[in-house]
Amino acid sequence: MAVDYTTRDGVAVITLNNPPVNGLGHSTRAGIVEGLARANSDPAVSAIVITGAGKAFSGGADITEFNTPKATQEPTLHTVIKEVEKSAKPIIAAIHGVAMGGGLELALGAHYRIAAPGAQIALPEVKLGILPGAGGTQRLPRAIGLEAALNMIVTGTPVLSEKLANAGLFDAMAQGDLLDEAIAFARQAAGKPGPHPLVRNRKIEHANAEGFLQFSRNTVAAMSKNYPAPLKCVDAIAAGVKQGFDKGLAFERECFVELVQTPESQALRHAFFGERAASKIPDVPSSTPTRAIQQVAVIGAGTMGGGITMNFLNAGVPVTLLETKQEALDRGLATIRKNYEAQVKKGKLTAEKLEARMALIRPTLTYDDLKQADLIIEAVFEELGVKEQVFTRLDEVAKAGAILASNTSTLDVDKIAAFTKRPQDVVGLHFFSPANVMKLLEVVRGKETAKDVLATVMQVAKKIRKTAVVSGVCDGFIGNRMIEQYIRQALYMLEEGALPAQVDRAIEKFGFAMGPFRMSDLAGNDIGWAIRKRRYQETPEIKYSKVADRLCEQGRFGQKTGAGWYDYKAGERNALPSKLVDEMIVAYSKEVGVQRRKISDEEIVERLVYALVNEGAMILEEGIASKASDIDMVYLTGYGFPLWRGGPMLYADAAGLYNVARAIRRYAQQPNGDAWQIASSVAELAESGGTFN
Ligand code: 3H9
Numbered sequence: 001m002a003v004d005y006t007t008r009d010g011v012a013v014i015t016l017n018n019p020p021v022n023g024l025g026h027s028t029r030a031g032i033v034e035g036l037a038r039a040n041s042d043p044a045v046s047a048i049v050i051t052g053a054g055k056a057f058s059g060g061a062d063i064t065e066f067n068t069p070k071a072t073q074e075p076t077l078h079t080v081i082k083e084v085e086k087s088a089k090p091i092i093a094a095i096h097g098v099a100m101g102g103g104l105e106l107a108l109g110a111h112y113r114i115a116a117p118g119a120q121i122a123l124p125e126v127k128l129g130i131l132p133g134a135g136g137t138q139r140l141p142r143a144i145g146l147e148a149a150l151n152m153i154v155t156g157t158p159v160l161s162e163k164l165a166n167a168g169l170f171d172a173m174a175q176g177d178l179l180d181e182a183i184a185f186a187r188q189a190a191g192k193p194g195p196h197p198l199v200r201n202r203k204i205e206h207a208n209a210e211g212f213l214q215f216s217r218n219t220v221a222a223m224s225k226n227y228p229a230p231l232k233c234v235d236a237i238a239a240g241v242k243q244g245f246d247k248g249l250a251f252e253r254e255c256f257v258e259l260v261q262t263p264e265s266q267a268l269r270h271a272f273f274g275e276r277a278a279s280k281i282p283d284v285p286s287s288t289p290t291r292a293i294q295q296v297a298v299i300g301a302g303t304m305g306g307g308i309t310m311n312f313l314n315a316g317v318p319v320t321l322l323e324t325k326q327e328a329l330d331r332g333l334a335t336i337r338k339n340y341e342a343q344v345k346k347g348k349l350t351a352e353k354l355e356a357r358m359a360l361i362r363p364t365l366t367y368d369d370l371k372q373a374d375l376i377i378e379a380v381f382e383e384l385g386v387k388e389q390v391f392t393r394l395d396e397v398a399k400a401g402a403i404l405a406s407n408t409s410t411l412d413v414d415k416i417a418a419f420t421k422r423p424q425d426v427v428g429l430h431f432f433s434p435a436n437v438m439k440l441l442e443v444v445r446g447k448e449t450a451k452d453v454l455a456t457v458m459q460v461a462k463k464i465r466k467t468a469v470v471s472g473v474c475d476g477f478i479g480n481r482m483i484e485q486y487i488r489q490a491l492y493m494l495e496e497g498a499l500p501a502q503v504d505r506a507i508e509k510f511g512f513a514m515g516p517f518r519m520s521d522l523a524g525n526d527i528g529w530a531i532r533k534r535r536y537q538e539t540p541e542i543k544y545s546k547v548a549d550r551l552c553e554q555g556r557f558g559q560k561t562g563a564g565w566y567d568y569k570a571g572e573r574n575a576l577p578s579k580l581v582d583e584m585i586v587a588y589s590k591e592v593g594v595q596r597r598k599i600s601d602e603e604i605v606e607r608l609v610y611a612l613v614n615e616g617a618m619i620l621e622e623g624i625a626s627k628a629s630d631i632d633m634v635y636l637t638g639y640g641f642p643l644w645r646g647g648p649m650l651y652a653d654a655a656g657l658y659n660v661a662r663a664i665r666r667y668a669q670q671p672n673g674d675a676w677q678i679a680s681s682v683a684e685l686a687e688s689g690g691t692f693n
Pocket of ligand 1: 059061077
């Protein structure tokens with residue numbers, strides 16, 4: 001049963017009981033209506049409390065029902081709230097843990113609300129590309145005022161119940177046991193003459209509502225370019241202000257129905273579930289025991305090591321930071337401090353917290369100090385010989401059961417594990433730069449990595465607020481293996497007729513944060529060069545355009561050398577198209593005998609994105625990623641793929657695999673077409689009409 005019904009002291013208690021977050025799916029909604037009818041027809045009941053079992057009042061509508069018949073099956077949430085408002089006996093919503101979305105809307109329909117401190121109160125629908133669709137845009141402004149409500153609705157950010165204690169939302173804050181106090185409150189309310197107050201009957205007071213709404217519309221429009229929902233939130237609130245509650249409610253409903261069908265909402269919901277799905281590993285059940293991680297060690301205090309260290313300091317975990325030389329250690333510590341100081345300057349961190357975090361670092365020059373560490377992450381030079389030295393030494397000093405992790409971005413984790421006598425304790429933890437900022441963490445599972453090691457690092461990832469995605473061992477893992485094909489296409493297009501600024505502009509218009517050439521200039525063109533040089537040795541059969549090598553031969557490594565694919569003025573980051581580079585590209589085409597042609601923006605986007613899709617499909621076929629949404633999460637959280645498109649695999653689903661396959665086959669016929677070997681799953685899904693997700 002999704003709803004429990006009991007009575008106590010003449011008060012009916014309707015308890016939402018639909019774990020994990022008491023989502024308002026159909027059976028919960030039906031249960032509430034049934035409970036209300038029972039309470040209202042029972043003469044022994046004088047009032048009703050609605051509360052939630054477990055850790056939440058309610059996390060809102062059941063998102064899994066969206067776009068299915070269940071979402072609109074009666075009783076809808078609208079009907080439930082109507083029944084609540086209609087009740088002759090007073091209804092008290094008793095809120096703890098979480099009251100979000102439809103959960104808060106349900107509570108707003110009640111006559112009275114009592115909240116426990118610490119509850120997260122939000123209308124987060126906008127984060128799913130929709131708007132509150134059960135009266136939230138109408139009732140919240142009437143409860144807490146226009147400005148505060150608009151802010152909550154447009155951002156979706158949770159606010160702690162105690163911060164709303166005097167805002168007009170709650171009639172009381174619980175001091176002790178929430179249910180006891182809600183029942184006492186209900187008994188008192190039952191003694192008062194009806195009708196009991198309803199939020200819908202309150203007025204929205206504002207000295208200049210029209211002006212404020214216009215200002216909000218302008219601000220929100222500028223901030224939410226690719227997302228239709230935030231502006232609709234403002235429109236729905238405005239409709240209620242201007243035309244009254246009922247018309248506002250009807251307009252809100254219209255907007256909800258429209259938004260829930262949009263590709264942006266589908267993408268955001270995909271990301272919501274994708275993030276949670278990524279934390280589940282098919283053959284590692286949630287009951288797998290984990291190892292205690294109380295002390296962490298990081299080897300290497302460079303950019304990566306420093307960033308990795310900060311993640312743990314931020315989570316309150318002590319870190320032993322190892323370097324080979326005192327100067328390098330001092331430099332690393334100074335950089336960490338500088339990063340924190342920048343946060344203090346911005347008002348994001350207090351000076352005390354800065355000191356508390358720095359105090360958690362134990363700098364050292366000796367491996368012997370790593371003996372107590374439960375998790376050791378190396379972030380040293382990306383070269384197998386260097387890794388061998390580190391892991392051989394770690395095997396000697398680390399305590400039994402310590403997890404030994406490598407931050408390698410391309411090397412073979414199985415080979416690294418084989419440098420130790422405990423390969424089951426070795427795992428890849430591939431952080432992305434800047435490691436203290438980027439959400440993505442690729443967890444690389446070696447063939448011998450123990451299940452409890454995996455379960456532990458997934459838990460650690462959650463603690464340091466990363467989106468962890470498990471990847472099998474292959475060159476580049478999920479993210480870099482795919483980006484290589486994307487860059488390969490970008491370089492071929494230069495050779496065939498495009499210029500860096502055109503390629504970047506086209507893919508940035510598609511929504512990428514940065515095109516491949518601006519990105520490469522930022523990261524350092526020498527990094528890709530080093531990888532290609534390795535490839536020329538290891539896989540001579542794979543062809544690459546040599547145009548990027550020419551650039552590097554001229555020492556144009558990007559921003560750090562003041563010149564790359566673009567020119568840079570001293571001390572500035574603006575990418576200025578370079579006449580010299582453009583001429584070099586045109587000369588290169590001539591040299592390799594390619595007749596340059598005009599390449600359309602559409603072709604640029606297709607070749608870049610489908611290169612990701614095709615490689616992603618192979619990664620799935622090989623079991624390197626266990627599900628398509630994992631690949632999407634890698635691209636959304638680590639590679640700047642536009643969130644509102646949901647990641648490359650969802651994008652391919654939306655474009656239609658038939659169209660994707662057709663385009664790939666067409667590009668395979670063009671010069672440089674040998675880079676396109678269509679993945680068998682792309683071909684199969686094109687045939688069957690199926691999708692990846
Ligand atoms: C809405 O209400 C529309 C209405 O305005 C109008 C209707 C007409 N539905 O995050 P967790 C699952 S839209 C379905 O790890 P936490 C989640 O997938 C809704 N499932 O826990 C996961 O499943 P699994 C507006 C949901 O403690 C499990 O619960 N509400 C829902 O870290 C645990 O989730 C929101 O947008 C849901 N609504 O955080 C709130 N919520 O175990 C979205 C959660 O299979 N939810 N699940 O992986 C959240 O922000 C967090 O889940 C919450 C708990 C803060 C509640």
